[in-house]
Amino acid sequence: MAAPKAARRLQPSKVRVAVIGLAVVAAWMGMGFRLFQIQVVQASDLAEQGLSQRLVSRELAPQRGKIFDRNGELLAMTVPAQSIYAVPSQVEDPLWFAQQVGGLLGADTEVLYERLTSDRDFVYIKRQVEDVVANEILGLEIRGVYSHPEPTRIYPAGAVASRVTGFVNIDGDGQEGLELVYDEELRGTPGKAEFERDLQGRVIPQGFSRIVPAIPGVDLNTTIDLPLQYQSQKACVLALEETGARSCWVVVLAVETGEVLAMVGAPIFDPHTRQTQDPSCEQAEDPAACRSFSNFTVRGIYEPGSTQKLITVAAALEEGEVSIGTVFPGVPDELELTDDACRFADDEVYGCYRDFDEHGAEDMSVAEIFTRSSNIGTIKIAATLGQDRLIQYIEAFGLGSKTGIDYTAEASGILNFEAGCKTCWASAAIGYSVAVTPLQMAAAYAAIGNDGIWTTPHIVSSSTDVDGETQVAGLQTRRVVSAGTALLMRELLAAVVEKGTGAAAAIDGYRVGGKTGTANKLGDNGRYTDVTRASFVGMAPINDPKVVVAVLIDAPLFDYRTGGLSAAPVFAAVMQQALHRLGVTPDGDQR
Amino acid sequence: MTAKVTSIASVRAAARDRAELLKANNRAATTLLVVVVVLVVVGLGATQSASSAVALDRTEDSLFFFKRQLVGVGLGTLALLITSRIPYRFYRRIAVPLFLLTIGLLVTVLLVGTEINGARRWLPLPLVSFQPSELAKVSVVFVLAYVLERKHKLLYRFGHFIVPILVTVGLVGLLIIKQPDLGTLIVIGAAALAVIMASDAPMKYVFVLGLATVLAATVLAFSESYRADRITAFLDPYADSSGDGYQVIQGYYALGNGGLFGVGLGASRARWFYLPNAHTDFIFAIIGEETGLVGGLTVLGLFVVLGLAGWLVASRAPDPFGRMVAAGITVWLSFQALINIGGVLGVVPITGIALPFVSFGSTDLIVSMAALGVLVNIAQSGVHGKT
Numbered sequence: 006m007a008a009p010k011a012a013r014r015l016q017p018s019k020v021r022v023a024v025i026g027l028a029v030v031a032a033w034m035g036m037g038f039r040l041f042q043i044q045v046v047q048a049s050d051l052a053e054q055g056l057s058q059r060l061v062s063r064e065l066a067p068q069r070g071k072i073f074d075r076n077g078e079l080l081a082m083t084v085p086a087q088s089i090y091a092v093p094s095q096v097e098d099p100l101w102f103a104q105q106v107g108g109l110l111g112a113d114t115e116v117l118y119e120r121l122t123s124d125r126d127f128v129y130i131k132r133q134v135e136d137v138v139a140n141e142i143l144g145l146e147i148r149g150v151y152s153h154p155e156p157t158r159i160y161p162a163g164a165v166a167s168r169v170t171g172f173v174n175i176d177g178d179g180q181e182g183l184e185l186v187y188d189e190e191l192r193g194t195p196g197k198a199e200f201e202r203d204l205q206g207r208v209i210p211q212g213f214s215r216i217v218p219a220i221p222g223v224d225l226n227t228t229i230d231l232p233l234q235y236q237s238q239k240a241c242v243l244a245l246e247e248t249g250a251r252s253c254w255v256v257v258l259a260v261e262t263g264e265v266l267a268m269v270g271a272p273i274f275d276p277h278t279r280q281t282q283d284p285s286c287e288q289a290e291d292p293a294a295c296r297s298f299s300n301f302t303v304r305g306i307y308e309p310g311s312t313q314k315l316i317t318v319a320a321a322l323e324e325g326e327v328s329i330g331t332v333f334p335g336v337p338d339e340l341e342l343t344d345d346a347c348r349f350a351d352d353e354v355y356g357c358y359r360d361f362d363e364h365g366a367e368d369m370s371v372a373e374i375f376t377r378s379s380n381i382g383t384i385k386i387a388a389t390l391g392q393d394r395l396i397q398y399i400e401a402f403g404l405g406s407k408t409g410i411d412y413t414a415e416a417s418g419i420l421n422f423e424a425g426c427k428t429c430w431a432s433a434a435i436g437y438s439v440a441v442t443p444l445q446m447a448a449a450y451a452a453i454g455n456d457g458i459w460t461t462p463h464i465v466s467s468s469t470d471v472d473g474e475t476q477v478a479g480l481q482t483r484r485v486v487s488a489g490t491a492l493l494m495r496e497l498l499a500a501v502v503e504k505g506t507g508a509a510a511a512i513d514g515y516r517v518g519g520k521t522g523t524a525n526k527l528g529d530n531g532r533y534t535d536v537t538r539a540s541f542v543g544m545a546p547i548n549d550p551k552v553v554v555a556v557l558i559d560a561p562l563f564d565y566r567t568g569g570l571s572a573a574p575v576f577a578a579v580m581q582q583a584l585h586r587l588g589v590t591p592d593g594d595q596r
Numbered sequence: 597m598t599a600k601v602t603s604i605a606s607v608r609a610a611a612r613d614r615a616e617l618l619k620a621n622n623r624a625a626t627t628l629l630v631v632v633v634v635l636v637v638v639g640l641g642a643t644q645s646a647s648s649a650v651a652l653d654r655t656e657d658s659l660f661f662f663k664r665q666l667v668g669v670g671l672g673t674l675a676l677l678i679t680s681r682i683p684y685r686f687y688r689r690i691a692v693p694l695f696l697l698t699i700g701l702l703v704t705v706l707l708v709g710t711e712i713n714g715a716r717r718w719l720p721l722p723l724v725s726f727q728p729s730e731l732a733k734v735s736v737v738f739v740l741a742y743v744l745e746r747k748h749k750l751l752y753r754f755g756h757f758i759v760p761i762l763v764t765v766g767l768v769g770l771l772i773i774k775q776p777d778l779g780t781l782i783v784i785g786a787a788a789l790a791v792i793m794a795s796d797a798p799m800k801y802v803f804v805l806g807l808a809t810v811l812a813a814t815v816l817a818f819s820e821s822y823r824a825d826r827i828t829a830f831l832d833p834y835a836d837s838s839g840d841g842y843q844v845i846q847g848y849y850a851l852g853n854g855g856l857f858g859v860g861l862g863a864s865r866a867r868w869f870y871l872p873n874a875h876t877d878f879i880f881a882i883i884g885e886e887t888g889l890v891g892g893l894t895v896l897g898l899f900v901v902l903g904l905a906g907w908l909v910a911s912r913a914p915d916p917f918g919r920m921v922a923a924g925i926t927v928w929l930s931f932q933a934l935i936n937i938g939g940v941l942g943v944v945p946i947t948g949i950a951l952p953f954v955s956f957g958s959t960d961l962i963v964s965m966a967a968l969g970v971l972v973n974i975a976q977s978g979v980h981g982k983t
Contacts, residue, residue: 018613021793021802022923027931036934039941044889053853058849059865154638177853203649211863429943563815 026540046301051095059201059209067193069158070222072170072183074231075264075466076416079161081170081184083177083277087139087197088132091120095149106130106147110138119282132175134158136434158184164273165235167302167465169227169265172276181298183464185413190468193222224478228264228463233257236582240575241271248571250539250559256302256447256462257583258553260544263451263460265410266552266583279491297579303412306419306440307538307557310524310567311378311506313436315542316449317387318375319494320398323486325458326372326389329493333385335366336374341382344427356428356437358384361523375497376505378521380435387434396422396429401450401485404441409461409481416442436524437533437535439538446557450542455490499547510543512581514591518550519543519576521568526560536560541572546592552583599957602655621912625975628904631898632676632953632968636669636893636961638883639922639954643826646867647875647956661956662876672965679969684918684977691735691742695764698735701728702771702882703794708723709775717775730963731778732768736784737924739764739919744795745917751797754772761805771914775959778816778823779947783932785809793918794910830945846871847878847940851892858888875956880940895954896937902931911974918974927966 043051072081078507089110096102103118110131120128132155137153151401158173160166171182180187196219203213241253257267279298283556299305320325341347343356360380374382387395399405405420419440424430432438444462452459461481467474486494498518501507506521522540525533540557543551556572556579565571583589640662649660656658688695701719705728709716719726743760750756765788772781789809793802818824825840833848835842850866853859865884867874874882884892907927913919929952936951938944950960 021912022798022907022919025790025793025923025927026904029903029907029927029934030900031929033896033903034938035943038885039895039943040889040892040896044847044855044884044892047848048852048855052855055846055849055870059868059870098696139825204870205653209868211859212865224785347690386860477667490869499960504937570785 020276027264030445037391039449041285042580046427049166050098051537056143056201056213059203059212061202061532063198065090065196065198065216066156066177067195067219068156069173070191070325070470071186071223072191072470073226073236074162074229075227075266076231078224078231080158080227080229080231081158082584083156083158084156085136087136087152088128088155089134089139089150090143090505091121091128091130091149093128093149093179094124096121097148100151100219102147106142106150109142109173110134117470147306150350162231162234163277164268164275165227165238166231167274167298168270168302169229169234169278170276172279173296182228182300182412186411187223187225187465187468191222191225191290194220217583218429218581220471222573223468226467226469226474227268228259228262228466230266233582233586234267234269236274237267237579238269238271240578242271242336243272243573243578244558245271246577248565250557250561250571252301253299253575254305254443254444254557254559256443256555258447258451258462258555259587260451260454260550261460263448263462263482264466265462265464266586267579268300268464270301270488274298286343290481291399300412301559302443302555303410304414304416304442306416307540307559308437308439308443308524308527309441309446310436310522310538310542311380312446312450312520312522312542313439313441313538314378314383314434315453315494315498315520316398316402316404317383317390317395317400317434318371319453319486319490320395321371322387322493323398324390324485327386329497330373332368332370333374334368334384336379336382336385337363337366338367338381339363340384342384342431358431360402364522372500376500378506383435384431387430387445392422392430395434396420398485399439401431401483402438402452403445404449408442408444411463411465411477415444418442418445436522443555443557445496446540446542447553450544450555451553452485453491453498454544455491456552457484457486459483459485463484469512495547495550498543502543506567506569507541507573508581509569510541510576512545512577512584514581514593515545515584515589516547516593517543517580518547519554519575520574521567521573523567531573535563535566537566539568539571541568541576542577545555545584546589548592551587551589552580554580554583600887601609618914620973621735621909623906623974624908624912627901628909628968628972628975630860631902631905632965634951635895635898635902636672636965637962639879639956640665640669640953641861642879642883642886643862643875643956645862645886646871646879650875652963653869659846661716664958665956665961668961670786671958672962675962675966676972679966680972680976682970682973683922684970684973687738688742688745691738693734695739698728699771699941702768704724704728704730706771715775715777715887717777719757727777727780727959729772729775730959731783732772733780733784733787733928734963734967735765736768737787737921737928739793739918740788741795741917741924744791744797744920745915745945748796748916751801754801757797757801758767758805761788764788773816777819777951781816782947783928783949784814784934785803786931787924791920792925794916794923796916823945827945830942834940843872843878843946844942848942850878850881854885854888854892855982856890858886858891861886872972875949877936877946877955878897878940879955880937880951884940899930899937901934902926904932905975906930906971909971913974914977918977922971922974925971929967930962 069083076081085457099121103114107114107117112131171184174180174185177282181184197217200210200214203209236254241255244253253271255269259266338360339347340358344531346356358380369382405418407415408418429438447464448462494517499516501520502517507519510517510519519541524538526536538559539561542555544553553575556575558571561571603912631864643665644662648658651660652658673745705719710718710720718729747756833844837845864882873876910922913922935947939946950957954962
């Protein structure tokens, strides 16, 4: 029995069949091992690599924060819009397309045609089109036309608040004004959408996905009063028309808080198009500067002229060198600090000072000097202080350094007291050889209005994010002169309006105080010209000032060359509106 | 053996032996059928999963490939039912005519075949495309088994051993190289080698032949630049991860993503156009991704069981022809599965051949199922020495 079985088993072919079987089984075991290696040992690495080729991450753009005025009116907001683009390769008739589609959207048809016939694979027809318009265009179902959502920034107040809000570029980056200062806060934090896509770019239904929502930008609550802003701008625009000036700038400050109630400039510009609406800019000497989006009230510097005398006189009073009634005997209308300076024409030798009006030598009190704005008298007052103490007060009033307002690229101004300059102190006393910004001067006057305490001007009072409202903190205040000195100065300022150079600044029902300023501009050759910068800075009501208004008019026609003629009326218009807006009780006579 | 007294007992014992073996063989046949049914079902599911995205993209019918595979399964089942009922001895008679027909078709396909990707493999028939090389797998096994059985007493002479092999395998091989379809040729070579090993030919001849085959395969592999590229890609797929190595790497990603238990049916990521030929050559990667190591090992296990059952059938076949045919078919199916899965796992170069019973593709499915039917028939045809 055993023999045949053994014989059968030993047949070579049978052995070999067994070998085949073993070989196959061994091969399968090898496969199993390899499978284990891939699916267990290397699995996580491989899965991760695979995922990384499928995973796409899209940034979710956060909604940009809004900007409000002090009453909750919108100055800037972001609204949904669509950007319409074409895929040139799908456009059958570029010429027809450029004319029809481009025409509908108001795009430049020639440029569009050029782009459509180039080898680009993506051409914007028009970006950030209103949803309604975009849907209408897309509804025409023209081959090659597509859109993607791209929110756009709009400024409901239009040109009225453009100097304050500034604007963003087409990509939504802050370029000017608050949009630039608070760009980071307004911008918010982008979110992220992650998902798995197939090789053709579509979402894989069963794939992993995760959405981290974007955090919207904070809303800014400003101190701007939109109606006042509007009235101020209107006054400025009218002033340009009347005086033929190159530009007009107004800053309105709340005396007690340093809040900027209005900040305007003319010519105006539209923050949407970033174009000035003033066609006269085409003929202007310098069209670019005319069209400038910059804010001169914060960045522009000018020699203030007589408005500076407030500081000179206040310093002398505070230091006890003079009193209101101190009389300077025989004040002439011309003074030579450098020998023979007045004998040379123009400014070849510095050191000749003259009053605006010719007069014989007369005895003048400090009050008279101030109200009549006598240069020579003011220099004599300054002489009682000496240069060091004068500089000390100029700096205390905030000239020569940034006020710290929340606005970009603020100018420091210039205090020119170079060593060896024998006349600089005298020039500075009457507002030459120093350069200031309109805002600096407004803040200096506000210190007098605020019983001698200087306060940092600011535009944004609080911000609102998802967690609620946060007040802006860290505003600086400092005492500059005593309350008594401030009171005296206010009376002098009132006198300027009541019987001095600032008569045009008077308004019904309120006692107004202020100072005119007229400074000749330096020409290209470094000499003073007939062209002036006319200014008026003042406050009301004078007994308890609530508002400071600073007006600067650049290069008015000769007939309007003084601050009293061109700037004081603008001041009156703006101040009246400001008092009205703030509901300030009248303290003066009805005329 | 000579004693008369033992004759009754020995007859009884032999009868008992035979009954047991028959039972065992029936079990083997049942096992084979179960394995195939499971593999075919797995294949249908995996085909749908792997192909729906591509199908939708190309034809707007996500069931496009599934429906075709369903037709293939129907025809394959029919073929299996028929061949399992045809006594395998019948193939002795048709072995030579079938072989000649195959040669004829292989020549025809070279002349009028449809060229796809630089290869002429397909005969354009009115309803379905047909690959003569698939038929060649069957006919080479049959004709080689037939010839080697008839010559089994002369096989100790090398000439008698080698000439029939060269005439059959060599001729088919040349015609298939002309197409070219090296993957199928390798499977045919392996099947032929299995038939030869299961024959009564001397060991040394078999050894020499085996060595010569490996050598020839190596030369062939490097004879065409695209094959050499595939082999380079196989040695280091990451060297050209967006080119020749791309498919293997995407297969790895799929398998790695599947991990132990898989991402779930229909949840494959690779099928979203990342893995080329996901429903054909690389269907195993989709199975591994969706059902994980567990599913992958199950498929491997099914093929091991198929191989073992086939091996049992071969070793218990009633005659040398049956043994050789069973060995040939078993090795063909096992080897084809090994080469396919090995390609996905990066242990052998990619050849482009299908995973039997599982990959999308009607011709391969029908021919494989028909071959399995033959195996079932051999299993049910009795035991060695008794006919």
